[in-house]
Amino acid sequence: MKCYPVPRENLVLSIDNLKDDIPEEYLSHKECYENVIRKGSVLYDIFSELSKDRKHKAHQAPSNAYRISDGIMQNVNPFLLHFALFVPAITNQATPEQQAEFLKHGFGIIGTYAQTELGHGTFLRGLETTATLDLETDEFVLNSPTLTSYKWWPGGLGHTANHCVVMAQLYVKGKCHGPHLFFVQIRDIETHEPLPGLKLGEIGAKMGFNTADNGFLGFHNFRIPRNNMLMKNSQVLKDGTYVESKNEKLTYGSMVFVRVYLLSDMAYMLARAATISVRYSAVRHQSHIKPDEPEVQILDFVIQQHKLFISIATSHAFKICGLWLWQTYSKVMEDIGKGSMDRLPELHALSCCLKTTSTRDAGWLIEQCRLACGGHGYLMSSNLPSLYTTATAAITYEGESTVLLLQTARYLIKSWKRAMEGESLPATVSFLSEYFNKRYNKWENTPKGIVDGLKLVVAGVTKMCAESIQKHVSRGQQYEEAWNSSSVQLIKASEAYSRALLCEVFWFEVDKVSSTLSNNLAVVLKQLAELYITYWALEKRGDLLVYTTISKDDLDKLQERYEELLALIRPNAVGLVDSFDIRDEILCSTLGAYDGRVYERMMEHALKSPLNAETVNQSFHKYMKPVILKHKI
Ligand SMILES: CCCCC/C=C\C/C=C\C/C=C\C/C=C\C/C=C\CCCCC(=O)SCCNC(=O)CCNC(=O)[C@H](O)C(C)(C)COP(=O)(O)OP(=O)(O)OC[C@H]1O[C@@H](n2cnc3c(N)ncnc32)[C@H](O)[C@@H]1OP(=O)(O)O
């Protein structure tokens, strides 16, 4: 996977014409798009220059530096798909010769990843776009046979990209070989006009992501060279011979990359929301704790700490687990490069449930941060509304959450069956064997004890799912029907598995490095990790009571410890969000600026509203005054 050198923050933030005179929320839909293209083009130019000087580092661990662009854009970058999916799809799925050919223009082309259609997003085998081999001309003919087969949603497709990687059903000599990827130019490089045989446009305003330029694309007998099929894993030869892939799911590899990346991405989204809401909570004084004392910082309310500190801890949890998952991804990609695909199912299962949990948690936690800021959190200038709509889009894109959790459940059930047959299991699911063989310990009120307890919940729910499926089958249902009948519990098993993974990796990674850290830092990181684990033990107390030997007394002690941790973290709370080191220009928040001048910034921002350009808006004279005068008594 090529990674793009990321421009240093100072370099990017020092560029004058990247600043907005009018806040984006006061621009029209069209002006918004034109504005991000203006800024994105400057960024793109910087990326191009920088990439000429430095070698691309393959398999570079996720870094959120590319989110500088979000700070500059104050919204989603329409070029993001080029980097997030278009280039990775080519580097993962094309032969070296094709990569050299397709990427020879480097930043000279702008691409996107066109897979989802109006009629299908989840069920990829149901995609309707066709790519049919024409033996005589050595070309593929692309068609959108129905309205529902139009590509719909790809970022940058509407008016930005001039190329895309298209997922289409491959037809050779009348036989369908399933979804494959194709490199397609869609606009003229010089004029940017759509090429003949294409229908292109944007899909309209959305809840957020409104600068992503999500678009639609229809093909009408559109021809591309045969060599434009990405042929690293499977090939179509000149004589029409189809050489199938060692694993047909390798075609889906680009989605795994983004799912893995999203864990780190959500860590960064949460870091921003936590920074804004904790800093604001240190500035905002409201109400009393002791009646005879001055109004307090709202951060001194324990319930405010309960709302916000979990976001600080979760950001670190996702960052640490994101790097752990990235290392797994890199190792599996390396193995695949050597011809071994043994761990691909495990990586798929891990990426599905962790992508789902991280995006869902980021959504509700950012909303919780907003709500904790009262009315001012509802202002666009706080940036919390935009963070929310941007984060929650990820619950759907790159694999809808329910669908991905069912994928992980599929892996858990298969692993449970292997445990029952005495097979050895990968470390990430080996606890299923221990549970099956009744090798587990009594409850302990320690972080490790909680992690072990959460794993027992996973094993217990997985066992219950397997028994439920078996029960439905024994009553005459086909396996797929029995699976569907048990899907509520299957989702629960995957959710529990994801939570146990996050708690285990967070705690043990922190524990592992703590000896290398200064004592103060180790203490604070361990407090955050313990807060995270204890928070979720209390949230899942019902399951723990069902599947472990935890007692009511243990739970009371956990609640007490949780509240102790809130008090221990309180003195470091502002320092902890400052340590996320997110500059004001990237935070883009009147509530979260480093200098704490909240009220002055709110007023400065309000005065930028176009409505405040005059004391009386023309609508008074045009519309209100006639009515007032007419009904004046
Ligand atoms: C200039 C400034 C910018 C600079 C930027 C610089 C750098 C940026 C770099 C990176 C950024 C990265 C991320 C940034 C953040 C966000 C990205 C930006 C925007 C959003 C993009 C969104 C893009 C999309 O949404 S693309 C479309 C996504 N669509 C999906 O995910 C579809 C979901 N559906 C599926 O995956 C499948 O259809 C299915 C649900 C799995 C079902 O498929 P099916 O064939 O029915 O499979 P089945 O259930 O029968 O299982 C069969 C078998 O296959 C295995 N399987 C399935 N999928 C996979 C897989 N992906 N990998 C491996 N194995 C897979 C499955 O386990 C089964 O196996 P088995 O039979 O059980 O053994």
Ligand SMILES: Cc1cc2nc3c(=O)[nH]c(=O)nc-3n(C[C@H](O)[C@H](O)[C@H](O)COP(=O)(O)OP(=O)(O)OC[C@H]3O[C@@H](n4cnc5c(N)ncnc54)[C@H](O)[C@@H]3O)c2cc1C
């Ligand atoms: C902001 C944004 C950006 C996007 N960017 C891109 C992009 O760049 N490129 C691209 O190709 N796509 C993109 N997408 C599309 C995205 O990948 C799809 O929306 C996603 O895969 C879900 O597919 P769908 O919308 O067709 O929902 P469907 O697949 O129709 O699912 C709808 C609902 O049906 C239920 N459901 C579906 N299947 C199952 C099942 N098997 N079991 C149980 N329940 C099920 C779920 O509740 C699901 O939410 C983007 C989407 C968004 C929102």
